[in-house]
Amino acid sequence: MKKLQDSILRQYKEIYPSDSLKEISKRTKIQITRVFRLFNGSEMKISEYESFYNSVSGKDKSHLQELIHECETNLSHREIRKVQDYLSYNLKRARLIDHRDLYSHTNYITA
């Protein structure tokens, strides 16, 4: 849950970087003092995760899905391949630079 919590809070801050605690509280309908505690390490409840998830998924993801649908309808096969390549590379890049320790069971560089 900690990793999911960190991820959703990071996504929220990326999409709404200048939201104050009050604005976050308003958007997520979570009490302001609770929002403060969540951003300072308190464990998130599932309902709170859902509130954050709904706040982030509404804005960026539906736009992306709309774009993908338009691409599928309007672009040539070659152009669609270019878009697929671009998305694949970006996904791979995100996976490689993931701040989580995906390989924590291995004894690699700790510097």
Added chain:
Amino acid sequence: MNYKITPIERMVLESLQKRKKTKLELLKCTQIPAKVINHVIMELLSYGIIVQEEQFLSISTHLTSDMIKRVQCPTNSKIEAMELISSCIDDTPRDDVDFKLKKVSLSKSEKIILNGLLKQIELFFESIKENNSNPTSEQELIFWGKANYGKIINNYING
């Protein structure tokens, strides 16, 4: 399917191409953050592109021709060029990056002069002796070239 090689992986491979290295040497040579380089090493090991013998990492000498083709495919080179140049043309101005793009009409003699200057740049780079002892992270990224504006726009229109 092509193996999608990111600029980070390519930098690691370029570093190992000079000589085999320990993980710490790779870290110092590339200056890639430790967690990221761990992920890259695992990715390249899992595809057999690099191998580990004792504490040393090196590029595999047993890559199949199919794997070599997948890694060296033109798409990978294109993506690398685009990603690196895109990183240079960032929104924010930076002291360590110098990127210029000009659209200009040239007379015949001016084109000859330009071609001569570009040829001099090429000869200059050909004359440079490769210094394998320098860290990969300290290499300079140089890009140059020219194209006909109209042809490029045509290519752009035709996808």
